[in-house]
Each structure stands twice: as C-alpha cells, then as structure tokens.
Amino acid sequence: MVMKIDRDSSRFKQIVRGKIRENLRKYVTHGEMIGRKGKDLVSIPLPQLDVPHFRYGQNGRGGVGQGEGEPGQPIAAGDDEGDGQGKAGGDPGQHVLEVDISLEELAAILGDELELPRIEPKGKANITQDKVRYTSVRRVGPESLRHFRRTYVEALRRQVSEGTYRPADPKIIPIKEDRRYRSWESVPEPVANAVILYMMDVSGSMTDEQKEIVRTESFWIDTWLRSQYDGIERRYIIHDAAAKEVDEQTFYHTRESGGTRISAAYKVCADLLKNHYDPAEWNVYCFQFSDGDNWGEDNKTSLALLREQILPKCNLFCYGQVESPYGSGEFLRVLEEAFGDEHEVLVTSEIESKEAIYDSIKTFLGKGK
Amino acid sequence: MTTKQDIARELARIQSQNGLGRLEVDTPSGKLEAQLVAVDAIGCAFESLTYKTDKLATSTVKDLKKLSDALTAKLNYLMEPISAVEFDADSCTVQCRSNPPQQGEDGRSYYELLVRKGGELLLSRYLKQPGQPRQVVPAQVTREVLARLGEDFVGAVG
Numbered sequence: 001m002v003m004k005i006d007r008d009s010s011r012f013k014q015i016v017r018g019k020i021r022e023n024l025r026k027y028v029t030h031g032e033m034i035g036r037k038g039k040d041l042v043s044i045p046l047p048q049l050d051v052p053h054f055r056y057g058q059n060g061r062g063g064v065g066q067g068e069g070e071p072g073q074p075i076a077a078g079d080d081e082g083d084g085q086g087k088a089g090g091d092p093g094q095h096v097l098e099v100d101i102s103l104e105e106l107a108a109i110l111g112d113e114l115e116l117p118r119i120e121p122k123g124k125a126n127i128t129q130d131k132v133r134y135t136s137v138r139r140v141g142p143e144s145l146r147h148f149r150r151t152y153v154e155a156l157r158r159q160v161s162e163g164t165y166r167p168a169d170p171k172i173i174p175i176k177e178d179r180r181y182r183s184w185e186s187v188p189e190p191v192a193n194a195v196i197l198y199m200m201d202v203s204g205s206m207t208d209e210q211k212e213i214v215r216t217e218s219f220w221i222d223t224w225l226r227s228q229y230d231g232i233e234r235r236y237i238i239h240d241a242a243a244k245e246v247d248e249q250t251f252y253h254t255r256e257s258g259g260t261r262i263s264a265a266y267k268v269c270a271d272l273l274k275n276h277y278d279p280a281e282w283n284v285y286c287f288q289f290s291d292g293d294n295w296g297e298d299n300k301t302s303l304a305l306l307r308e309q310i311l312p313k314c315n316l317f318c319y320g321q322v323e324s325p326y327g328s329g330e331f332l333r334v335l336e337e338a339f340g341d342e343h344e345v346l347v348t349s350e351i352e353s354k355e356a357i358y359d360s361i362k363t364f365l366g367k368g369k
Numbered sequence: 370m371t372t373k374q375d376i377a378r379e380l381a382r383i384q385s386q387n388g389l390g391r392l393e394v395d396t397p398s399g400k401l402e403a404q405l406v407a408v409d410a411i412g413c414a415f416e417s418l419t420y421k422t423d424k425l426a427t428s429t430v431k432d433l434k435k436l437s438d439a440l441t442a443k444l445n446y447l448m449e450p451i452s453a454v455e456f457d458a459d460s461c462t463v464q465c466r467s468n469p470p471q472q473g474e475d476g477r478s479y480y481e482l483l484v485r486k487g488g489e490l491l492l493s494r495y496l497k498q499p500g501q502p503r504q505v506v507p508a509q510v511t512r513e514v515l516a517r518l519g520e521d522f523v524g525a526v527g
Contacts, residue, residue: 204456205455241457241458257456258456259457259460295460297460325469326466326470327503328495
C-alpha cells in the first residue's frame with residue numbers, strides 16, 4: 001500500500017524536476033551550484049517554489065473596536081488619506097529553496113532537454129573485471145587475516161554466556177572457535193573505457209571570467225559523459241607557451257602569463273594518447289578551450305599535430321573558443337579553414353558569453369559519438 | 370634636430386601629399402616609421418608605428434618585459450592605459466594591450482604594442498566587431514601625441 005507521504009514526496013520530486021527542466025538553460029549557464037554537494041549531488045536553488053507561510057497583521061493598529069465609537073471613525077487600519085510613498089514591489093520575493101539532485105538525474109534531464117543522442121561506445125565497451133574486496137568475515141582463514149576485534153568480541157560473548165567472565169579480572173582468552181578471519185569477495189567492476197582529455201589555455205589573455213565559462217561547460221560535459229559510461233578517466237592539460245598535465249583543481253585555478261602556443265598542449269595530448277589510450281579499446285574525447293589567440297607561427301605546427309596524431313584517435317574532438325575581452329582569437333577560423341567538413345570528429349563552437357554555454361554543449365555532444 | 374622636430378617635418382611633408390604616406394625618422398639608435406592614412410593641421414591617423422633598433426638584438430624576455438613595463442608606464446596619455454598581457458619566450462616577444470579595451474557602439478577597440486627581440490616596437494590599433502575577425506584600424510592622435518609617442522619609443526630603448 002502506498003503511503004500518502006510517499007505520494008506527496010513523489011509529486012514533490014516531479015514538481016522539482018519540472019522546474020529544473022523549465023530553467024535548465026539558467027542552471028547550465030550559472031555555475032554556482034557546481035560542487036556544492038560533493039561528488040554525487042548538486043544543490044540547485046529553486047526560487048520559483050514558494051513555501052506556504054504565515055503572514056502577520058499589523059499589531060496595535062486598529063482591530064476590534066472598544067466602546068461606543070463615533071460616526072465615521074474607522075474600525076481598521078489603512079484609511080489614511082493621500083497617496084502613500086512608494087508602490088508594491090513587482091519582483092518576486094527571496095524565498096529560495098534548494099533541492100539536492102543526483103548527477104545521474106541531472107544528466108538525464110540535460111540529455112532530454114538538449115535532445116542529446118545516446119553515445120555509441122566503440123571497442124571493448126563495458127569491460128568488467130573481478131576485483132577483490134575484503135567485505136566479509138569467516139571462521140577459517142590464514143592467521144595473517146585474523147580479525148582481532150571480531151575474535152575478541154566472540155571470546156567475550158562466549159565467556160559471558162559461560163559465566164567465566166569476571167569484571168574484576170577481565171581476562172579474555174580466545175579459543176579456536178572464537179577466531180574470526182577477514183575474507184574477500186570477488187566484485188565485478190567496470191573497467192574505464194572512456195577517457196576525456198581537457199585542454200585549457202591559461203595564458204595571460206585568459207581572464208577569470210573565461211575560465212569560469214570553461215569550468216561550467218566542462219562540468220556539464222563531464223556529467224553527461226559520466227552518465228553514458230560506467231567508468232571514465234579524466235586527464236587535464238593546461239598550457240600557455242608550455243603545456244603540462246595537472247590535476248583537476250590546478251586545471252581550473254591556474255593563471256599564467258606566458259604566450260599562447262596551442263601546439264604545446266597538442267603535443268602533451270598526443271603523448272598521452274600514444275602511451276596510455278589505445279584507440280581500439282578506448283573511447284577518446286578531447287575538449288579544448290582557448291581564447292584562440294595563438295601566436296601566429298604556431299598554427300601550422302598545431303594543425304599538423306591535430307591532423308596526424310590526435311584526430312585519428314578520437315571519438316570526438318571539441319574545440320571551444322571562449323571570447324576574450326579583445327576578441328582577437330583566430331584559431332577557430334584557422335581550424336575551420338584547415339579542416340572544413342573533412343573531419344566529422346572535429347566539432348567547433350564559439351562561446352561568446354555564459355549564455356552561449358547551453359548551445360555550445362548541444363553542439364559538442366549532439367553528435368552521439 | 371630632435372626626434373620631435375623630425376616628426377613634425379615629416380608630418381608637414383605627408384600633409385602636402387594628401388595626408389597619405391610613410392613617416393620615416395632616423396634616430397641615433399634606430400629608425401622610427403609610421404604608416405599614415407590622414408594628416409591635417411591638428412592631428413593624424415596611423416595604421417602602425419614602428420621603432421626598429423639593433424639595441425634589442427640580444428635581449429632576453431626578461432629585458433623586454435622590463436622595457437615594456439617602463440614604456441607602458443609612460444604611455445598614459447593614450448585613450449586607454451596599456452599593460453603587458455602575454456610574454457612569449459620562444460619568439461622572445463612581449464605583447465601589451467589596452468586594459469581594458471574600449472567598448473564602443475561598433476565593437477571593441479584597443480591598442481596592441483609588441484616588443485620584439487631583434488628588435489622592434491610596434492604599436493597598432495584594432496577593432497573587433499561582433500562576428501567579425503579583428504582588424505587594424507587607424508589610430509587617431511594629435512600631432513603632439515604622435516611626436517610624444519616617437520620620443521617615448523626612442524627614449525625607452527635608450
């Protein structure tokens with residue numbers, strides 16, 4: 001039998017999902033809820049949900065009359081003559097309700113709203129392999145795996161039940177039957193079969209605002225791809241004139257002042273692919289973000305690396321050009337001129353502002369590669 | 370003659386040629402050049418202002434950074450302040466730009482100053498219109514400002 005509270009809860013979830021769906025573009029654009037609830041949950045503010053509440057009257061002003069009264073005397077407040085100062089506000093109040101939603105649900109909503117096709121894995125997709133996990137306890141086993149606490153507890157329990165336990169002299173002597181041993185179980189675990197390589201230009205011309213755009217877009221891309229694969233690996237590369245692999249934290253919070261040489265990032269990317277990710281077994285996704293302000297003579301080297309060493313190994317290579325305050329990025333045009341429609345794994349997108357993130361994600365992931 | 374007087378003389382020459390021409394002034398340490406597209410009694414418009422000098426032939430990025438810092442501190446009379454944006458060790462170049470760029474109705478415009486080993490100082494003005502690649506636009510300055518720019522370029526290199 002379904003309890004009323006369950007029905008209410010279910011209906012509430014439907015309303016919340018509906019609201020998220022309605023406002024998804026706004027949530028995608030603004031990255032403030034990202035990372036607020038750890039790895040598996042995000043917290044989304046829903047100002048549109050108004051929680052019922054009491055509204056108090058005006059204490060001590062008017063109300064129930066006492067005594068005879070005079071003709072024409074008001075019996076309630078609000079009869080003052082003349083126009084008052086100011087008008088009622090036209091904006092919604094500040095009732096912000098935050099709801100927690102799992103990344104899986106969020107990915108599903110994102111996929112539905114953006115009409116993203118399911119990704120078709122290649123190679124040995126969904127490979128699983130047995131991993132040993134020490135999750136159980138047995139009565140037999142090697143001494144090296146003896147579980148001391150469990151053994152002690154068993155011995156204590158036995159001595160108490162036999163009446164041989166003396167609180168004044170609490171000696172616990174385990175016998176053979178008391179001994180307990182850690183034991184393992186084989187758990188099939190998915191083997192990572194997809195890798196995302198993020199590359200970001202952190203040169204002097206990339207501002208904090210541009211990096212925030214990259215962070216927000218990467219979060220949604222990550223959310224979607226993680227919903228499509230059981231295991232996924234992520235690698236991060238930053239570059240100015242030189243490039244290096246870094247952790248996620250460094251990726252989003254580094255600013256350098258060097259010049260922009262995209263070929264440096266491509267070189268690191270190509271090396272990673274060559275040494276770690278056989279394209280026959282791995283689904284490879286590359287996402288590169290830059291303001292496109294590459295130092296002119298570097299374009300030729302970059303294009304050669306991309307054409308010969310990266311694109312042939314990728315399911316998808318996405319280049320997002322985030323517009324700099326100077327709008328001087330030319331690399332997008334260089335890519336389009338060099339490749340045109342030649343490479344269907346290459347997708348480009350111009351991200352002029354935060355508002356363009358939504359459409360950019362659709363451009364990148366709309367191919368279902 | 371001083372650099373300022375040389376520039377004034379060249380401006381007078383180019384004005385007499387319908388305001389179009391190449392300004393060239395030799396200095397003790399190099400050569401000052403400007404591609405002018407308009408000159409009148411008060412002001413002028415140039416597409417590029419270059420100072421070429423051998424004094425930067427063996428400079429390091431650190432030297433160029435120091436030079437660009439000194440120069441951008443002097444160039445406080447342009448429409449926007451200029452500051453260093455990127456340093457490229459490979460090509461030994463410092464890139465300075467207006468910070469922030471000027472936002473106009475037709476797009477964003479800004480100065481770009483490149484300080485290169487070799488050596489060269491190059492000042493140009495760019496306009497970036499929405500949906501278009503950036504393009505060089507003439508920088509409009511008074512005659513006095515152009516002369517001062519020339520003097521500061523020469524003075525910064527020493």
